[in-house]
Amino acid sequence: MNRKNVHLSAGAAHADGEHHEHIAPLSMYLGVFGALAVLTVVTIGVSELGIPQPYSLIVAMIVATFKASLVVTFFMHLLWDDRLNTVVFLGTVIFVAFFFALTMTDLLSRDFLVPETGNFVMLEAEKAEWNACMEEKDYDGCREKLPRGWFEANPNAVEGHGEAGDHGKAEDHGKAEDHGKAEDHGKPAAPH
Amino acid sequence: MSDAHAHDPNRPAWVKHFFHSGEQQLSAAKFGMWLFLAQEVLFFSGLFCAYVAFRWLYPETWLSGADQLNKWMGGLNTLVLIASSFTMALAVRGAQTKSPKALKINLALTIVFACMFMVVKYFEYSHKFHLGIFPAGHYAYEGSTGLMPIFFAIYYCLTGLHGVHVVIGIGFLGYLLFAAQKGRFMDGNYAYVENVGLYWHLVDLVWIFLFPLLYLVK
Numbered sequence: 179m180n181r182k183n184v185h186l187s188a189g190a191a192h193a194d195g196e197h198h199e200h201i202a203p204l205s206m207y208l209g210v211f212g213a214l215a216v217l218t219v220v221t222i223g224v225s226e227l228g229i230p231q232p233y234s235l236i237v238a239m240i241v242a243t244f245k246a247s248l249v250v251t252f253f254m255h256l257l258w259d260d261r262l263n264t265v266v267f268l269g270t271v272i273f274v275a276f277f278f279a280l281t282m283t284d285l286l287s288r289d290f291l292v293p294e295t296g297n298f299v300m301l302e303a304e305k306a307e308w309n310a311c312m313e314e315k316d317y318d319g320c321r322e323k324l325p326r327g328w329f330e331a332n333p334n335a336v337e338g339h340g341e342a343g344d345h346g347k348a349e350d351h352g353k354a355e356d357h358g359k360a361e362d363h364g365k366p367a368a369p370h
Numbered sequence: 371m372s373d374a375h376a377h378d379p380n381r382p383a384w385v386k387h388f389f390h391s392g393e394q395q396l397s398a399a400k401f402g403m404w405l406f407l408a409q410e411v412l413f414f415s416g417l418f419c420a421y422v423a424f425r426w427l428y429p430e431t432w433l434s435g436a437d438q439l440n441k442w443m444g445g446l447n448t449l450v451l452i453a454s455s456f457t458m459a460l461a462v463r464g465a466q467t468k469s470p471k472a473l474k475i476n477l478a479l480t481i482v483f484a485c486m487f488m489v490v491k492y493f494e495y496s497h498k499f500h501l502g503i504f505p506a507g508h509y510a511y512e513g514s515t516g517l518m519p520i521f522f523a524i525y526y527c528l529t530g531l532h533g534v535h536v537v538i539g540i541g542f543l544g545y546l547l548f549a550a551q552k553g554r555f556m557d558g559n560y561a562y563v564e565n566v567g568l569y570w571h572l573v574d575l576v577w578i579f580l581f582p583l584l585y586l587v588k
Binding site: 199215219225231234235239266267273277281285 | 400405419429441571582583
């Protein structure tokens, strides 16, 4: 295959002004179209199978990424194009990945706030709410105010308060003596 | 410089004096289009990011939200859009092979598929409006629970913005068909056809991800 590279540099230009674009055969376009149609039917079919949640999303995204690569490679001619265009496109994909990754580090790290020890920053309003419900021993109320998944990440949070040896602090909050109750409520809550 | 080119009998008239060759000119035009497409991808990624964040925060809302969408309508639209991408690729091939018939037929077919997509979208939207499923604060459907207004705000923004791209694409395709009718693009200068093609394939690309993310949540 005769690859053409970096036409933007003057040296590679053809003097006759005639361009030698790669013309792909009709059969290739038909094949790509067929593959895209089949993969569309496959994604819908897989969604009908009732695969449990995270896996069905992963399968759907793998199929979608494969379809997208077919479109980009063949319909958009990146296979025969100037390599510079591929660099632009893949560079964009990398920056989209950065964008998603940075957003998710924010969302995911909210699960691991430890209000008792003060690790990680908690919003002042959230902290006030947390302290208020802990003072009232309204543990279920506290749980609802915490971000999703916090109890799963910190299963011993409530019982651990008395056992941590930090008696002074525990007594300040006035719940060290109410150990039995705390244990009942300390089990990880099911996500709602 | 331009004088030297002007005397070159092999140099097509459409090649600008500051390019070495027609090939370089087409290549530069295409590179510019790819830069624009990069911007388009980043621009859509803001909405996709909102999708990811809210889906992670409210997974159940997403499950019940997808129940309100008709996956067969979405699937049909996926096939229609893929078919339009296919005919668009053939239209570019028609310009490459200097076949005016292939160019015009395939451009016309692409426009027909694009309109079909919008018609299906119209039926989907009007059904939802009939139920009172409006975006965000205007949400008025009582038969659902959870934070559905958030799901549908994202649904309408993503599909609406995509729909706007389809409508703009129909405009450009119409212009290409009009120009092709007048005999243009047969002299090797088909940068317009190729760049509208690239735009059209990007619209298809966005839908390829939109469809499973919105319609096939389960």
